[in-house]
Amino acid sequence: MCRMCDWLGEGQIWYKNPKLHANRMYKLREPGRKPQESLRGNIVGSNLHEALEAKANGDLATFNRLIAEKNAADARKVGAQPIPLNEAIEVIKTLQMPVAAMMCICRKATRAEEETNLNEYSCLALGTGMFKWERWPERYRGGVEFLKPQDACDWLEYWDKRGMMHLIMEEGNDFLGGICNCDYPDCNPIRQRVDYGLDQQLVKGEYICEVDFKRCNGCGECLGRCHFNALKFEVTIDRPSIDPMVCFGCALCQTACNRGAINLVPRSAYPALRNVW
Amino acid sequence: MNVVINPKITVDYERCTTPFDCKRCIRICPPAVFVVYDIESHRGYEVDKKQPGTYKMLPLYRDKCTGCMKCVEVCPVDALTVKMPEEMLT
Numbered sequence: 001m002c003r004m005c006d007w008l009g010e011g012q013i014w015y016k017n018p019k020l021h022a023n024r025m026y027k028l029r030e031p032g033r034k035p036q037e038s039l040r041g042n043i044v045g046s047n048l049h050e051a052l053e054a055k056a057n058g059d060l061a062t063f064n065r066l067i068a069e070k071n072a073a074d075a076r077k078v079g080a081q082p083i084p085l086n087e088a089i090e091v092i093k094t095l096q097m098p099v100a101a102m103m104c105i106c107r108k109a110t111r112a113e114e115e116t117n118l119n120e121y122s123c124l125a126l127g128t129g130m131f132k133w134e135r136w137p138e139r140y141r142g143g144v145e146f147l148k149p150q151d152a153c154d155w156l157e158y159w160d161k162r163g164m165m166h167l168i169m170e171e172g173n174d175f176l177g178g179i180c181n182c183d184y185p186d187c188n189p190i191r192q193r194v195d196y197g198l199d200q201q202l203v204k205g206e207y208i209c210e211v212d213f214k215r216c217n218g219c220g221e222c223l224g225r226c227h228f229n230a231l232k233f234e235v236t237i238d239r240p241s242i243d244p245m246v247c248f249g250c251a252l253c254q255t256a257c258n259r260g261a262i263n264l265v266p267r268s269a270y271p272a273l274r275n276v277w
Numbered sequence: 278m279n280v281v282i283n284p285k286i287t288v289d290y291e292r293c294t295t296p297f298d299c300k301r302c303i304r305i306c307p308p309a310v311f312v313v314y315d316i317e318s319h320r321g322y323e324v325d326k327k328q329p330g331t332y333k334m335l336p337l338y339r340d341k342c343t344g345c346m347k348c349v350e351v352c353p354v355d356a357l358t359v360k361m362p363e364e365m366l367t
């Protein structure tokens with residue numbers, strides 16, 4: 001179980017704890033605390049910019065120091081985590097609170113995407129707080145669309161088919177805030193973990209995927225689905241090969257396999273994987 | 278170890294004033310080096326992306342820049358330069 005399970009799970013996987021499905025509006029801000037202003041605090045205000053400048057200038061010592069500092073700070077907060085499609089659907093169905101599709105803030109930043117309707121939206125916001133979205137029209141640029149649970153599940157499946165994995169996120173440290181559909185390199189947490197070692201803001205999933213070599217016929221449908229470089233094709237045995245130490249358990253390879261040859265295995269099932277987050 | 282040094286990228290913000298509306302360099306860059314963000318996000322207010330100075334573009338992921346020059350070629354207002362540091366060119 002990951003650190004979020006320790007903090008919030010009460011004995012189960014944290015995102016399955018109904019207490020985190022809080023049906024309430026946003027908390028009042030602490031007196032004197034400023035509102036977060038879009039990406040300013042996120043990208044430009046962070047030392048990530050400084051770290052990447054150092055890297056581009058060949059100064060790896062500074063880069064490594066700044067990344068280690070950011071990881072230490074992130075480790076004290078709840079991170080985003082990959083969630084398999086079937087569990088994302090389970091969360092939506094048990095949630096009992098509003099779900100709304102909206103534009104993805106990462107894609108807006110990395111590719112200047114402007115998502116303005118349900119066919120384009122790629123992020124899902126959860127919670128009654130969403131009823132107040134119109135107060136922040138720039139943050140929710142392009143509008144939002146509230147969805148019935150079944151429609152939200154279909155929409156997640158649509159993005160899964162197209163090759164996006166799903167990340168679950170929290171809000172205010174104690175309730176589920178969203179499920180985003182993500183890919184490399186547009187998703188900031190994915191790129192920043194895979195390429196720069198920011199390994200605390202995005203935590204590996206509760207599972208890993210494993211290929212059943214008997215069921216698999218080597219068709220290769222699963223190839224190209226992995227955003228984490230964990231899945232390769234092993235020519236010698238004519239089967240795909242997943243590095244369990246690298247796998248994030250997003251299950252995107254699994255949902256591509258129509259022979260049921262890829263299994264989700266809890267990380268806790270293998271002694272050496274228990275602490276690989 | 279083989280230490281990689283990337284080109285310096287300069288942005289003339291007097292020229293590049295509406296990057297979220299223009300988005301040419303942001304979309305054409307193969308390794309997605311650029312990010313764009315709104316300068317001010319206020320309650321109850323959506324900024325006009327066509328109004329100069331509401332958004333800013335930043336070559337955040339410069340460590341991926343190969344110096345291919347596609348962004349320089351596509352910029353309609355010549356706001357970008359991409360150059361390897363002098364000592365690297367010899």
Ligand code: SF4
Pocket residue numbers: 208209225226227228229230231242246247248249250251252253254
């Ligand atoms: S191997 Fe499969 S489950 Fe693991 S990270 Fe890659 S796509 Fe996701």
Ligand code: SF4
Pocket residue numbers: 211215216217218219220221222223239240256257258259260261262
């Ligand atoms: S999609 Fe399934 S059957 Fe095809 S190669 Fe991948 S694991 Fe094997």
